Structures are given as C-alpha cells and as structure tokens.
Amino acid sequence: RKEVEQDPGPFNVPEGATVAFNCTYSNSASQSFFWYRQDCRKEPKLLMSVYSSGNEDGRFTAQLNRASQYISLLIRDSKLSDSATYLCVGTSGSARQLTFGSGTQLTVLP
Amino acid sequence: EPEVTQTPSHQVTQMGQEVILRCVPISNHLYFYWYRQILGQKVEFLVSFYNNEISEKSEIFDDQFSVERPDGSNFTLKIRSTKLEDSAMYFCASTSGQSYEQYFGPGTRLTVT
Numbered sequence: 001r002k003e004v005e006q007d008p009g010p011f012n013v014p015e016g017a018t019v020a021f022n023c024t025y026s027n028s029a030s031q032s033f034f035w036y037r038q039d040c041r042k043e044p045k046l047l048m049s050v051y052s053s054g055n056e057d058g059r060f061t062a063q064l065n066r067a068s069q070y071i072s073l074l075i076r077d078s079k080l081s082d083s084a085t086y087l088c089v090g091t092s093g094s095a096r097q098l099t100f101g102s103g104t105q106l107t108v109l110p
Numbered sequence: 111e112p113e114v115t116q117t118p119s120h121q122v123t124q125m126g127q128e129v130i131l132r133c134v135p136i137s138n139h140l141y142f143y144w145y146r147q148i149l150g151q152k153v154e155f156l157v158s159f160y161n162n163e164i165s166e167k168s169e170i171f172d173d174q175f176s177v178e179r180p181d182g183s184n185f186t187l188k189i190r191s192t193k194l195e196d197s198a199m200y201f202c203a204s205t206s207g208q209s210y211e212q213y214f215g216p217g218t219r220l221t222v223t
Contacts, residue, residue: 031210032210034211038153041199041219042216042217043201043214043215043216043217044153044201044214045214046211046212046213049209049211087153091210093158093166094165094166095141095143095158095160095165095166096141096158096205096210097143097155097158097166097168098143098145098153098155098203098212099155100152100153100154101152102151102152103152
C-alpha cells in the first residue's frame, strides 16, 4: 500500500521568507509525483509536477529523490497569497490514481 | 481555460436517501476520477473510469456507490443509501492521460443528516 507522509506544520513565515516542505513516500513503485495546493474548503489545485531532475516554476522549486523516496518543495520570496495547505501527491495503480499526503499548512504573515 | 465543473455545490440529504453527484470533466480528457475528503482529513481516492468502465476502485467504493457516464459530457457518482459517514466533499477530477496531471472540480459538499 502506498503512503505519502508530510509534516502537517503549521509553518508560519514572514513575507519574503524562503520555506521548504518535505515529503516521504513508501512503495518504490510509485510512478509520478505532484505538489498541489488547497485553500480552505476548496479543491486541490495542481501546483507543479515533480521530476528527478528537479524543476522550477518561478518562485517554486520541486525535487524528487527516488533513492531516498523523498520529495521537496521550496518556495522563495513568500507572498501572502501563498498561504494554503500544500499537498504532496503520488500516483499508483494502473489508473494512476492519486495518493495524497495529509498536507502541510503554510501561513505567510505580513 | 477549460475546467472541471460539478453540481450541486452543496447537497443535504437524509440518511438512507439516494444522491447523484454530477461532474463535467474537461472535454478532451479520457480518464475520470472521484475522490472524497472528510472534513479535516486527507483526500481519498474512490474510483477511476476509463473507456466507459471502472478501471480501479478503492475499498471505500462499495456496493452503495456507482458511477456512470450517461452521455458524452457528464460523469456521475451515485450513492444508493446514504449514511452519516458519507458526509464529505466529493471531488471529480480528469486527465488526458498523457501527463497524468489531474485537474479537480470545485467539489460537492454532501451533508447527510
């Protein structure tokens, strides 16, 4: 059974700070990984896919280490609008269904 | 930008009643999913649907649940006899299958009283 584990936080950081979230997963057969963000009582929104080579999208950098079964997300120059719950997500099964972590709550303070 | 839509946004029903939750996936997507999220808990996979049939389902998706794609656009989740513990947000998602990035609808909040 595939599980995804995250530090639930909360992380409270000042505007402009750099914050890093980590995630570990079991079951080395997991195929693809993503970071989603979820605002309170809203749907998960895809933030970015995660690749072994690392990928960057503006202020966001994601990294996958398959040997250590570890995924990270780095947010630079935090904005108030970054306040949300960040969900580490993997895929499994023939239908590539998503397995969600419990999420890490981030609050960016003015 | 195309998006997944869901109706209703909120459904209140009495225990034992049947409910149908509706979704319109992104038009050129081929894989469809239902997930649920009980308040304060993780998002959980229920079922996936491809080529007009269920491709995978979780242990949550028991005989009380069914899915259907009645026409070329709608994708529905039916709960035959709701229980109190079915109260949750139900999210529909879809993907083209090329990148496996799934896009979620805004959800239906189901409240069973």
